[in-house]
Amino acid sequence: MRRVSRITVAGVATAALALTASACGSSSSESSNSDSKNLGLALAYDVGGKGDQSFNDAATAGMEKADKEFGYKSNAVEPQDGESDADKVQRLENLAKQGYNPVIGVGFAYAPAVKEVAAKYPKTTFGVVDDEQIKADNVADLVFSEEQASYLAGVAAAKTTKTNVVGFIGGVDVPLIHKFEAGFKQGVADTKKGVTVKSQYLTETAAEGGFSSPDKGEAAAEGQIDDKADVVYAAAGLSGQGVIKAANAHKVWAIGVDSDQYKQDALKAYKDSILTSAMKNVEGAVYDLAKSVKDGKPETGVIRGSLSNGGVSLSNSNPVFADNKDTQAAIEKAVTGIKDGSIKVKTS
Incomplete structure (x- = not known):
């Protein structure tokens, strides 16, 4: 469990994270072959995890939209305190082995792990949010202005x-x-x-x-x-x-x-x-990548959200x-x- 505090609904958030961690902790021995039916997309959260009311929750909203529209049973995995790049590599490998596609690292900290794992699983599409340094045929760099x-x-x-x-x-x-x-x-x-x-x-x-x-x-x-x-x-x-x-x-x-x-x-x-x-619009970027895989035309390369294309904006609520x-x-x-x-x- 991450050592972070919530300013509201702390009990609910903690319970939700515990459930997520237990649900997403499958070992590679439990994983299905990646050539089987696509289970949907998978998110590997950045620090702060689900419940940050910000960056990670926007990615979650994109995942939930894809699940509802495509009938997916997607997966999301929480980060751990003090984890290494090797831990991130293992997490992404497990998700790819289980048959999730795309697999998205939510945050620039995932860039080294995405680069390594994408080379091992060329038939799986990977995404990384907030990094544009990965040059690979099966990686989408989801970045914003x-x-x-x-x-x-x-x-x-x-x-x-x-x-x-x-x-x-x-x-x-x-x-x-x-x-x-x-x-x-x-x-x-x-x-x-x-x-x-x-x-x-x-x-x-x-x-x-x-x-x-x-x-x-x-x-x-x-x-x-x-x-x-x-x-x-x-x-x-x-x-x-x-x-x-x-x-x-x-x-x-x-x-x-x-x-x-x-x-x-x-x-x-x-x-x-x-x-x-x-x-x-992290929500839109995650959803669009999932849809591109569903449609058989996976997005790859640098995909930048800006004011011109609605990728960034200012709220008026x-x-x-x-x-x-x-x-x-x-x-x-x-x-x-x-x-x-x-x-x-x-x-x-």
Whole structure:
């Protein structure tokens, strides 16, 4: 069991994870031949696991949609604390042996394992989310222009702030999260001069809990709010729940990430503090890869979600945000500029 805390429905989430772990722990001796009927797709979760109300849950939604439409009985496997690349390799091999197709590693940490296992199972399609370095005929690199959605989040923050101080909290200090920070800062700067962006990363590595520790996110947000930030944007997976909790406690705004966090059941007690969310359509990417395999034309290579193709976006679920005509006009102008190339969003 991962040593992470949930800020709501902790008992239910823990029980659900325990059931998932027991259901997905089949050994290779129990696996069926990969040439048998396709069982559906399989997800190998990133840190934070199912129940993060963000990245992993978006992948789960894509899996569930495919199951419902195609009659699949898909599988999802939780990560373990302190696991190695060899552990990830074993997990992916077991899923491929059992007859799941596609097999998707949810997160860039799976890239080395996907590369190794895909070479051993050329008839199985593999996917990896948030990495585009694997060049193989049976691998789909599912990546996103996170900086574009983050730019829009920056526009929203700049139009909303009253203190002219906003915050960015990244889960782990890695290039992927630098894209979120870069886009956010640029969106703020292009929208309103004189706004200070305070940035903080929770950890240097994922193993230290940067993506899976709501307490770390809450503490970081408390510090930024104490420094007058009245809008805080977190790109931190499960840790972002702590940021949202802190924002709600201090009556300031939080900006969610990856999923529309205003609509998440586990965050409903705090939803009135969630201004908007910078979303990336992991759900759609997972579903589309499963459908391509079902249709006999598996997607491979780099598949990038952007504003232009709906792969990234900004949510409008909070009526306070959606009904603000001035803010919405600024965001629409930014969307147009990004799509037509007149605004070039930085990635670092």
